[in-house]
Amino acid sequence: MSIIVQKFGGTSVSTNERRSMVVDKIMHVKNQGKSVVVVVSAMGRKGDPYATDTIRNLALETNPYCSLKNIDLLMSCGEIISAVSLASMLELSNEKTVVLTGAQAGIVTDDNFSNAEILNIDEGKILPYLEEGYIVIVCGFQGATDKGEITTLGRGGSDTTATALGVALGAQQVEIYTDVDGIMTADPNVVPTAKIIDEINYADVFQMADKGAKVIHPRAVEIAQKGNILVKIKNTMSDHPGTSICYCRGNKENLYSTDTTQKLLTAITSKDHIAQVSILMEDNLERDSQLLAALSDAKISIDMINFFVDRKVFVIDETQVPLIHKILKKMNVQYTILDDCSKVTIIGSRITGIPGVMSTIVRALSNEQIKILQTSDSQSTISCLVKKPDAKRAVNILHEAFHLYK
Template sequence: MNIIVQKFGGTSVATKERREMVINKIDEAKKAGYAVVVVVSAMGRKGDPYATDTLRGLVVENAPILNLKHLDLLMSCGEVISSVVLASALEAAGYPAVPLTGYQAGIQTDDKFSSADILSINVNKILPHLEEGKVVIITGFQGATKDGFITTLGRGGSDTSATALGVALKAKQVEIYTDVDGIMTADPNVVPRAKIIDEINYDEVFQMAEKGAKVIHPRAVEIAQNGNIPVKIKNTMSTHPGTCIHYCRKNGGALYSTQACKQLLTAITHKDGIVQVVIYMEEDSSKDSHLLSALADANISIDMINFFVDKKIFTIEATQATALEEILKDFGVKYSLLKDCSKVTIIGSRITGIPGVMATVVNALADKSIKILQSSDSHATISCLVKEEDAKKAVNTLHEAFQLYQ
């Protein structure tokens, strides 16, 4: 059986007109010979009556202490509504359909309510419906513990549901439908000349998601990569072929022949709201190690880490600055904070070992009088910390310097 998993986001199922477009995508897959599994998000966005954030607001505003187990049960309702409404529309269009909750679809998770991880999927709860020729519509973003308590998977959970189901069902591919034509070389609201990326490998899109691009949740990418399932990012409202995310191996042969393997640079992202932290070292080095442990215990994530003999430099998200300062004051260390920064990152799986990449970055930014406050790199990224007021100019400058518009 050739299976395809199609995931439709909240905007795709929000109105009758949009749902008709969804049915057209399902119809195309059925006519191509696929057995179709559909994963749906809750309808609309915050403010819409059945959106996840709207449901969450019903209790969050009035409850000083949240019971996450109770909250997950409430938040799962939005996807249930979407699944039943879409199933009804499909049957009216002549396609037999069955809506299933995550629990009914055999998705078992751990008991970390509000941010659960999928442990297993019993595909025998799904396959009989596909064998009967039905479109199986599964609620995204949710599962259940072994004891049957409903859980949710956290932000991006419907993407995670889709790729996990794709791997479990050995699907030919997973299609993530949204309201854009695909993944772009940069945020088009920042870079007007940004273009759609036809192909990209798992590592690159994972880095994009981690570095601030709102494309697909990193957990979903990781699951797809581990299962070697191609993922396509497509637009519900257009016929654009979208962006294909798949495996690209530079050495030892390619599992998929992909143009992405030939490109030096794939995309540029930026993340605002970053604070640079400088901690001045003392002779008592044990205090420094205890300090880092205290930051970890407070769930303060540090990034762009540079440690020197006389100081430690790293970055945090601005939302964690108050908690950080409280800890630093408790330890009595000398420190300084530089707020209103942005992390600009170039991403490309081939940049490692290629001479001149960093020089191009430095020279391009210097020509525009953009000061690099700090830098870091990995096998597929180079990140530069700049003032937030320079971020958009920096992204555009690097997009031009590496000719990503071509």
């Protein structure tokens, strides 16, 4: 049995017209003799009647301290509405269709409500339906604990559902449908010259998702990589072949070239709402440990970490600024916090150490009077912290400097 898992996001199921397009995509695969498992998100986006945020606010507007357990139960309704609406259209074509909640599909999670992790999937809950020729529609973004309590998987959870089911069922591939033609070298709303990437490896996609690109959730990429399953990013509204995510080798010649006019990079992303924290603190292992322990206890995630002899510099999400103020005042240290920053990241397999990359970044941005506040790098990324008003321009400048538009 050849199985295809298709995941359709909120914009893909937001209207009758778009759900009709979704039916066409499903039937195209079904008519090829494949077994189809469909994963759906809640309809639309923030502000739409049945979107996840809209449903969530039904409880929070009344009680901001409503328990996460109850919120999860409420939010799971969004995907159920999408799934049943889509199933009703498929039934008009006399297709045998079954709708399963995450729990009914055998998705078992931990009890970390609102951000649960999948522990196990009982594929025996789905396979019998596929063997009988059913199209199986699974409510994404959700599962249940071993006690049967409904949980949700956090932002982008339907992507996670899709890749996890794909691996568990031994699917031929997972297709993630959205409203763009595939993964692009940059956000097309920011960089008009951004182009579609035909094929990309798991590591680069993970970095893109982790650094601000909204194409697929990082956790979904991790699951796909561990299961070595082909993932395709496609557009519900077009027949574009999209982007394939797999263990691809990439272009060796470009990777090792010292000629910076060649395309060394895969993509450029940016993430807003970042604050830079700079603490005046002498090098002292005990004090450093106290600081890191306090941040960990408060569940403050830090990034772009630079510890110098006389100061410690890192970045945090702006939502965590009030909390870090309290911590640093309690520690009685001198510090400054710079709000309204953005992290711009260039991504490419093993780019660190290739001559000319950093100098190209610095030259390109300094020529346009964009100040680099801080940098950090890994084997496949180089990030620059800039002021938010400069971020869009910085992404465009670097996209052109590294010839990603070609």
